[in-house]
Amino acid sequence: MSKKISILGSGIIGLCSGYHLLKKGYEVTFYDRDEPGNGASYGNAGAFSDYAAVALNQPSVIKNLPKYLFSSFSPLSIKFNYLLKILPWAFQFLKNCNQKSMRNTAEKMNDLLVFSITEYEKIFKDIGAEDLVEQKGTLYIYGKDNKEPVKESNLLRQELKIKQHLLSKHEVHDMEPNLNPIYEGGIYFPNSMHTKNPKKISDKIFSKCLEMGATFIKDEVITIDSQKLKSKDKEYAFEELLITAGAFSKQFTDQLGESIPLETERGYHVHFKESARVVNRPVCSLDNGIYLTPMEQGLRAAGTVELGGLSNPPSPKRIQYVTQETKKMISNLPDPYDSWMGFRPSLPDFVPVIGESKHHKNIFYAFGHHHLGWTLAAITGSVISKIICKDGVNLNFSKYSSDRFI
Secondary structure (H helix, E strand, C coil): CCCEEEEECCCHHHHHHHHHHHHCCCEEEEEECCCCCCCHHHHCCCEECCCCCCCCCCHHHHHHHHHHHCCCCCCEEECHHHHHHHHHHHHHHHHCCCHHHHHHHHHHHHHHHCCHHHHHHHHHHHHCCHHHEECCCEEEEECHHHHHHHHHHHHHHHHCCCCCEEECHHHHHHHCCCCCCCCCEEEEECCCEEECCHHHHHHHHHHHHHHCCCEEEECCCCEECCCEEECCCCEEECCEEEECCHHHHHHHHHHCCCCCCCEEEEEEEEEECCCHHHCCCCEEECCCCEEEEEECCEEEEEEEEEECCCCCCCCHHHHHHHHHHHHHHCCCCCCCCEEEEEEEEECCCCCCEEEECCCCCCEEEEECCHHHHHHHHHHHHHHHHHHHHCCCCCCCHHHHCHHHHC
């Protein structure tokens, strides 16, 4: 008789986890208040960023904090009505903005990232998604004010043996001639891939899960305990549970008696119609935090960090910021035809939680992947399925455990 597992959350992390558990013979039931593959899984920049081991917890953040806090047009902003609530998380984050913590985070993230592309390639082959993915690398550009932080990050990536090419201003222009010359140099990551449509990838994985026997229940789970999920009208018993609810995971871990300092970084995107091919690959400006990705919907400009929780409405100024900064990067773009806001689940050390619940041996976690949920979904699904099945894992996964927040 096959084992049964419920998965709370059907974003890309939940879908990839379900995919691997189904392959191992589990009966899988997804629960979500939304359709599969929506939320941050829909609106991300679409890049499979296997190089992105160096996270946001960098010493330069402290230096730039006054500029970020007191400017409405900066890569980071805080909603005033959320300031008091974010303070405990912010203090923990700032404590991690030092050389030692930055290196520690980078090493832990790189242990996952080195498998991120190969794990996705196995899934793409199985679901027939190769036509939705391109391998043209990713380009970072930066101005003179970011030369020192860039140098620091480059050295750390070099130590981790991450493949990168440092580019002059002229070499950047040769790769992306439509970029305005507002940069001093660039970094090219040749192994990176991107998708032309993140939602189609999620849909294909979900369809494969259904084909393998998965069930999907659209309902808003409000409370949980060690044996059942409860919505407004129904109760759902489970044998085992995997929580992959992204930024919404904290409300459930709190109910299980585990205080995990999960917060949300609100991110935005806009689309510029019929402008997809103004860039040849994902381009990220380290000065403004904007990613430009050519997609089926047009040019997607995604990015920024807004600390504002899950309840505040989208901020028009953030949408204006993304639009304005994109037009600085590329001239003669039309006005965007749509906009979107989503929630990145982030922990103050910028390392995800992957593993068993501290208090309940039948409950497991996979969340907190911050800017890398899209990139790390396939390897996370592979690893958490092995943890659940007790198959044995090559890596030491205690470093991703929620125990570190005791």
